[in-house]
Amino acid sequence: MADDVLQMPLQFLKGVGPRKAADLKKAGLHTVEDLLFRFPRRYEDRSRLQTIISLKPGQTAAVSGVVLSAGLAHTRRPGFRLFSALIQDDSGQVQAVWPNQAFLKDVIRSHQRIVLFGKVEIWGSRGLQITDPEFEIIKDETDGIRDPGSGNREPETLHTGRIVPVYERTGSVTPNMQRRFVWQALEQLPPQPFDPVPDEILKQERWPSRREALWQAHFPDPDTPIDALNAFATPAQRRLIFEDFFVFQSGLALRRHENAQVRKRLVCTVDDRIRQSARAVLPFKLTAGQRDALAEIVADLQKPWPMQRLLQGDVGAGKTIVALLAAVVAMDNGYQVAVMAPTEILAEQHYRTIVKVLDGRPYRTALLSGRVTAATRRALLPAIERGEINLVVGTHALVQEQVKFKSLALAVIDEQHRFGVVQRGTLAAKGLHPDVLVMTATPIPRTLALTECGDMEVSVIRGLPPGRKPIKTIVKADSRRDEVYALMRAEIEQGRQVYVIYPLVDESEKIDLKAATAMAEEIALVFPQYRVALLHGRMKGDEKERVMHAFLQGDLQILVSTTVVEVGVDVANATVMVVEHAERFGLSQLHQLRGRIGRGAHASTCVLLYQAPWSDDARARLKAMTDTSDGFVIAERDLQLRGPGDFFGTRQSGLPTLRAGDLTRDVDLLERAYEEARARIDRGTLTAAQQAYVRSVWQRQFGLITVG
């Protein structure tokens, strides 16, 4: 089982008092193990400290010395402040200067021992100086923890004279202190700590033991190539990264495995009558991708354990019809289906689509959104409970509230970006074990799908239904808005319709709302002969409905909207989308927005208007939009640009965080961990100790998860 030292809370380390423990906790570091799995941000080779006398202009050097004096220097340039310090070692003195960092006067003081790492330059008659160096204060009278205690054999060379780990500062815990804590923790490791990584993998990869790897990842041997360290590519680092992924993936695989032991109450069968019935509702020929996905889903419906499947496909790939055909199978078995959407607008849209497709068929459907009247609701709830309603469409509240089903066999969850982890949990907690199909609105990069949904099966619909015209995407400066208006006018004269999208970071943000309103007014002035309306999330439900309906009917030519249309609307006649302040949107969101056009027979144009100044990232995002219209490619780019933490926007509770692994850097290790974990859980070859360790880590780190 897990080793005691590693599972100790950090306060157990000398020098970590309540305050520091709290700061570390805030950064997600609870136990000694957490601390040891927090890699340094980078490594510095301070093994070859130079003597000051040997410094030469142009080189980047590390020196160590005592601060003789320090302070803000006067400069002639107004508003420009220079902090400088005079450093001395046994060989001589050198000046270090930091432009415009006046706060350093409270950090660097006389008598401190300091290590500098930076560029050596000639500075007029004053001789050499080190400009804007990285620095670290090695000994500071005010540090208070200089002597961490008797039992500690902290070497002289902890901070210099070796390859040194440089940690991120965490609250009151300086990089320097963290180095001491890590050293202390490593010293107390048992000779052979429990290792969650299977032996044969270690042998195969020639990876070091856990103990050795932890030491090497923090205090590498002197001959370790510094570049490899900083690329996090040494065997020690890769082993630990693999461990991180492997433990996580084992947890997911365990969940998946345990799910397969559950016996669901309602198992579908498929016969010719049902096949015929599904064919009857089909409004068009399915694409090959749709057919494959449907086959996988229908196979799951017939299995004895509940389906946990993610249906991925680009915007417009046609996921809805696939889900609906699965629903028909369940309904023809006499069971009920729930379809859940993230927003009311989307729920209503789904409902309309479903009613249209099922027209003339014997199924009873109902919309149970937050907007139905209390009376309707009162009538619907018992009907659902008696099983008289075959299919219910609503928001995610459907499963969270007290809606009771007689025979819920299939839950379809349409998500914007987050998956139904929580919803799935709710269903299970209610003792319901329906088949669950989660649909994503845009593709998810493979690495993220592996981590976020590794306990689910995945179906991917590649490609789009035939006959789609490619969308032309243009990036334009806001100052050239006249050209955009001309384009809009030309299209409207052809009978087409236009979306103008306005960013609304938060639907409750009054300023943004005002800006969107002003935009709608301006556009109404520019196009007095056409009908323009505004749609935003703060409008009343029936008002929203009216506007949407008018646009759908073609009564409105221009719809100025916030991102509430993102997932909702399907208007084939709309051929132009103008995105205002495109620089403010995330890449996946832009792609999803763009998916609202190009749905009909006419060619479409997406105009991304930006306002300067825009960041490099914004530029890269808009460039990606013009480069490709493949949602899977966009998703990968988005991940690279934003990093995994940000991919889904605001982090939601329950989202697992990895410790050492990086989803963009360590893709190969993740894939490997995924395969190895699944294979071992399926074959039952993970030892009891390894399983117990996986469960305990999951319990501690990811809380909500109930493995086992």
Ligand code: ADP
């Ligand atoms: P998404 O995958 O984004 O949810 P939808 O399910 O909304 O996509 O489908 C997008 C559009 O494509 C809809 O208007 C739908 O009717 C149409 N569609 C879906 N599948 C096909 C197909 N096989 N052939 C023709 N049109 C299709």
Ligand code: MG
């Ligand atoms: Mg959809």
